[in-house]
Amino acid sequence: MKPLLEMRSITKTFPGVKALDAVSLTVMEGEIHALVGENGAGKSTLMKVLSGVYPAGSYEGEIHYDGKLAEFSGISQSEAVGIIIIHQELALVPLLSIAENLFIGNECAKYGIVNWHETFQRTEALLKKVGLSEAPGTLVDRIGVGKQQLVEIAKALSKDVRLLILDEPTSALSEKDSQKLLDLLLELKTQGVTSIIISHKLNEVRSIADRVTVIRDGATISTLHAKGEEITEDRIIRDMVGRDMAQRFPERKSRPGPVLMEVRNWNVWHPEHTERQVIRDACLTVRAGEVVGIAGLMGSGRTELSMSIFGKSYGRRISGEVLIDGAPVDVSTVDRAISSGLAYVTEDRKHLGLVLDETIQRNITLANLPKVSSYGVISEAEEVKVAEGYRKAINIRTPGVFQKVVNLSGGNQQKVVLSKWLFADPKVLILDEPTRGIDVGAKYEIYGIINKLVDDGKGVLMISSELPELLGMCDRIYVMNEGALVGELTAAEASQERIMSFIVRS
Amino acid sequence: MATETVESTAGQQDRSVSQYLANHLRDYGMVLALIAIMAFFQFTTDGTLLRPVNITNLFLQNSYIIIMALGMLLVIVAGHIDLSVGSVVGFVGALAAVMMVQWGWSIYLTIPACLFVGILIGAAQGYWIAYWRIPSFIVTLAGMLVFRGASLWLLEGQSVGPFPREFQALSTGFIPDLLPFIKDMFGFERMNGFAVVTGFVIAGLIIWMGLQARARNRAYGMVTEPMIFFVVRNLLVAGAIVFVSYKLATFRGLPNVLITMGILTIVYAFLTESTTLGRRIYALGGNEKAAKLSGIRTERLTFLAFVNMGMLAALAGLIFAARLNTATPKAGVSFELDVIAAVFIGGASMSGGVGKIVGAVVGAFIMGVMNNGMSIMGIGIDYQQVIKGLVLLAAVIFDVYNKNKQS
Numbered sequence: 070m071k072p073l074l075e076m077r078s079i080t081k082t083f084p085g086v087k088a089l090d091a092v093s094l095t096v097m098e099g100e101i102h103a104l105v106g107e108n109g110a111g112k113s114t115l116m117k118v119l120s121g122v123y124p125a126g127s128y129e130g131e132i133h134y135d136g137k138l139a140e141f142s143g144i145s146q147s148e149a150v151g152i153i154i155i156h157q158e159l160a161l162v163p164l165l166s167i168a169e170n171l172f173i174g175n176e177c178a179k180y181g182i183v184n185w186h187e188t189f190q191r192t193e194a195l196l197k198k199v200g201l202s203e204a205p206g207t208l209v210d211r212i213g214v215g216k217q218q219l220v221e222i223a224k225a226l227s228k229d230v231r232l233l234i235l236d237e238p239t240s241a242l243s244e245k246d247s248q249k250l251l252d253l254l255l256e257l258k259t260q261g262v263t264s265i266i267i268s269h270k271l272n273e274v275r276s277i278a279d280r281v282t283v284i285r286d287g288a289t290i291s292t293l294h295a296k297g298e299e300i301t302e303d304r305i306i307r308d309m310v311g312r313d314m315a316q317r318f319p320e321r322k323s324r325p326g327p328v329l330m331e332v333r334n335w336n337v338w339h340p341e342h343t344e345r346q347v348i349r350d351a352c353l354t355v356r357a358g359e360v361v362g363i364a365g366l367m368g369s370g371r372t373e374l375s376m377s378i379f380g381k382s383y384g385r386r387i388s389g390e391v392l393i394d395g396a397p398v399d400v401s402t403v404d405r406a407i408s409s410g411l412a413y414v415t416e417d418r419k420h421l422g423l424v425l426d427e428t429i430q431r432n433i434t435l436a437n438l439p440k441v442s443s444y445g446v447i448s449e450a451e452e453v454k455v456a457e458g459y460r461k462a463i464n465i466r467t468p469g470v471f472q473k474v475v476n477l478s479g480g481n482q483q484k485v486v487l488s489k490w491l492f493a494d495p496k497v498l499i500l501d502e503p504t505r506g507i508d509v510g511a512k513y514e515i516y517g518i519i520n521k522l523v524d525d526g527k528g529v530l531m532i533s534s535e536l537p538e539l540l541g542m543c544d545r546i547y548v549m550n551e552g553a554l555v556g557e558l559t560a561a562e563a564s565q566e567r568i569m570s571f572i573v574r575s
Numbered sequence: 576m577a578t579e580t581v582e583s584t585a586g587q588q589d590r591s592v593s594q595y596l597a598n599h600l601r602d603y604g605m606v607l608a609l610i611a612i613m614a615f616f617q618f619t620t621d622g623t624l625l626r627p628v629n630i631t632n633l634f635l636q637n638s639y640i641i642i643m644a645l646g647m648l649l650v651i652v653a654g655h656i657d658l659s660v661g662s663v664v665g666f667v668g669a670l671a672a673v674m675m676v677q678w679g680w681s682i683y684l685t686i687p688a689c690l691f692v693g694i695l696i697g698a699a700q701g702y703w704i705a706y707w708r709i710p711s712f713i714v715t716l717a718g719m720l721v722f723r724g725a726s727l728w729l730l731e732g733q734s735v736g737p738f739p740r741e742f743q744a745l746s747t748g749f750i751p752d753l754l755p756f757i758k759d760m761f762g763f764e765r766m767n768g769f770a771v772v773t774g775f776v777i778a779g780l781i782i783w784m785g786l787q788a789r790a791r792n793r794a795y796g797m798v799t800e801p802m803i804f805f806v807v808r809n810l811l812v813a814g815a816i817v818f819v820s821y822k823l824a825t826f827r828g829l830p831n832v833l834i835t836m837g838i839l840t841i842v843y844a845f846l847t848e849s850t851t852l853g854r855r856i857y858a859l860g861g862n863e864k865a866a867k868l869s870g871i872r873t874e875r876l877t878f879l880a881f882v883n884m885g886m887l888a889a890l891a892g893l894i895f896a897a898r899l900n901t902a903t904p905k906a907g908v909s910f911e912l913d914v915i916a917a918v919f920i921g922g923a924s925m926s927g928g929v930g931k932i933v934g935a936v937v938g939a940f941i942m943g944v945m946n947n948g949m950s951i952m953g954i955g956i957d958y959q960q961v962i963k964g965l966v967l968l969a970a971v972i973f974d975v976y977n978k979n980k981q982s
Contacts (some may be wrong), residue, residue: 200715291805363817379868380868380869380870401869402872403867403869403870404870404871404872405873406870407870413868415868420862420864420865421864421865421868422865422868423862423865424857424858424861424862424865424866424928425861425862426928426929427857427858427861431854431857431858433867435854435858435866435869435871436869436870438851438854438855439851442850442851445851445852446849446850446851446852447849447850447851447854448794449795449849450791450794451797454795489869493870
């Protein structure tokens with residue numbers, strides 16, 4: 070096997086920061102190569118150098134592709150030789166059809182006039198290759214994220230891809246869709262397509278990658294081979310964070326107290342498709358000092374359940390009762406839910422959790438401004454004190470609280486969102502995918518914060534798509550499927566197999 | 576713990592002066608642009624620009640634009656736009672004329688009634704925008720047509736006037752010299768002592784408050800501007816205020832509208848920078864969904880922004896009518912464009928969440944001084960429009976360029 074791609078001691082400097090420091094990466098023809106590293110380690114920068122987003126000359130080092138020195142001055146040049154990147158945030162136009170999206174900028178046209186017949190035929194062939202049976206005329210926003218991801222791959226195939234780069238391809242996918250995608254990658258491999266996959270999910274990396282390169286702080290740490298005994302999750306994690314992780318989840322003594330929050334017979338209908346019931350008769354309890362998990366597949370209604378409880382922020386025709394400390398409370402608007410003692414930490418921090426262009430300090434106080442003001446006048450001094458307190462207490466890595474949150478890494482942004490809700494002083498926190506898209510080190514810190522919360526007598530309801538995380542953190546786990554809570558397991562009873570069996574048997 | 580805070584962040588503040596300037600280029604740039612534009616016209620008009628009578632005129636001519644810019648800033652920061660304000664100016668002026676001239680109402684009834692009508696207009700438009708989520712561009716475009724038509728209908732196509740003297744004083748009145756002995760003390764023949772003293776007092780207050788804020792920021796380890804900037808900026812501002820008040824004093828003293836405008840500017844600057852209400856409007860404009868999920872009643876806030884805009888547009892309508900001493904169906908035509916341009920020149924962002932009151936006021940002055948200077952120079956209205964358009968475009972390009980460079 071000969072190398073398809075060799076990146077030799079790539080160094081890329083931004084004003085004041087060395088993002089990449091002599092990074093080398095060798096990818097063999099026909100292999101699946103995983104690129105892992107903490108957020109901010111330099112993975113995306115490296116891929117941008119490769120694809121020509123940062124043109125030749127703006128970095129030091131050499132790229133050899135297919136045996137030749139490659140100097141791309143833009144994406145179109147790297148695409149021309151078959152290097153295609155699929156970004157984490159999909160770049161499809163939602164209101165155009167699959168066929169239109171596949172050939173956008175690359176239309177089957179003559180003299181500017183589109184040949185629809187050919188477009189649809191080619192689309193059908195490509196969709197078949199990636200295992201989709203949708204009609205080519207289907208609008209992209211009508212299909213789920215998982216299928217959209219496959220459309221992206223079909224798009225890459227339409228451009229005669231030789232080296233496919235996927236940036237966190239499964240972070241938004243359910244287990245089933247993820248598996249489908251990974252199978253497709255293996256299938257493409259047999260057809261001679263080389264892939265680089267950037268991922269945080271180490272089990273996936275282990276299951277499909279031939280080799281794994283770990284990047285840390287802008288430098289290559291190691292390249293591990295799947296064939297030998299080398300690739301274990303612990304080994305990868307150790308290389309990623311540069312230290313031995315004694316355990317993935319910090320220790321906590323479970324001491325559940327009295328019931329803090331109770332939800333009774335919660336029913337929610339879909340906001341647009343009004344005949345569709347999204348949540349059916351959900352009943353659950355959260356005790357003081359308890360971490361309660363909700364397991365379930367993507368789309369099972371976990372986020373819908375929590376957002377409908379939190380100020381009716383989702384859905385219509387909501388019925389049911391929420392009790393805090395045994396008394397029914399009004400959660401009909403967000404501010405009432407907050408004053409009843411609830412907080413909801415969203416899974417989508419960029420769109421629903423943060424005002425990105427504002428400072429850390431202003432984001433932290435947003436949900437509880439009255440606490441830092443008197444008669445409606447904000448005391449900025451008080452505000453800074455509060456924000457600085459959280460910055461230190463939960464280790465938000467930033468020089469000061471006057472930084473705009475848009476400039477922070479994912480893990481630090483998540484800590485800002487958490488700080489905001491800690492400052493709102495709730496009794497029960499609903500955490501929706503609290504560690505999505507953040508690196509291993511920050512995850513551990515967030516687990517620590519959660520443990521501290523329940524030690525202080527608060528209740529935590531935690532939604533997560535990562536079963537090991539639920540098993541490692543929760544005292545009790547509800548299993549949700551198709552809008553209903555179909556099972557409940559204590560920490561001692563719970564296992565991945567039992568949770569899955571609840572889901573598949575309900 | 577507290578001292579540690581100060582130290583850890585103080586280290587970060589030891590930035591070079593040039594870096595500070597780079598980060599705040601927009602804030603200083605706008606003021607420098609205003610100074611440069613004034614210097615340019617002072618030169619090309621042979622000193623006419625800064626004559627006492629012209630300075631007075633500058634305030635009279637631009638007061639209603641500035642007053643509306645205060646409200647427009649809130650609307651734009653909240654992520655919306657209001658195209659109807661020019662028509663509301665015309666409509667409220669017409670309404671006031673009908674009330675006073677045809678119905679014989681006293682001004683003490685007319686003014687509150689007109690302001691209330693402004694609030695109702697703002698509420699009527701804000702209701703659809705906030706609670707029905709109809710785009711503000713559409714709603715206020717409709718409002719622009721409706722109220723233009725309504726003022727034509729009210730006035731039956733005629734001009735109505737003149738108004739009682741006390742109503743005119745709203746715009747063309749001056750604060751009398753409450754301290755007449757001062758001019759005798761210094762042996763001036765014609766000088767409004769009160770105006771000069773007010774100028775000195777305000778200049779002193781600004782410096783004192785600046786020092787206070789600086790000390791407070793230091794104590795809490797916030798980023799403070801380098802001393803040199805602080806000194807130069809405050810000397811410039813204080814000097815300008817003393818200079819202007821002296822000039823005004825040698826003409827007729829402080830115009831009433833200047834007082835109205837000044838007080839409103841201070842109130843709105845305070846509102847946006849230091850209150851929970853202001854903070855929430857920025858959050859709403861910056862990320863509406865996140866604001867909503869933080870317990871902010873975003874609909875009500877949007878509604879209030881338009882109610883406030885309606886009230887300020889009504890006030891501007893009264894002032895404009897008082898200045899012309901007649902209500903005409905054409906009053907206020909295309910004011911909305913001047914107001915919106917002032918806010919954008921002042922650094923507000925079309926997508927919401929960004930913008931400052933002081934910026935909007937400086938932006939309005941930039942437009943105002945250019946209008947005034949070019950008119951004195953005798954430049955035709957055709958060229959004036961072209962130049963103003965290019966200045967607006969340049970200001971926004973400068974913004975976008977700066978933003979791109981930072982990220």
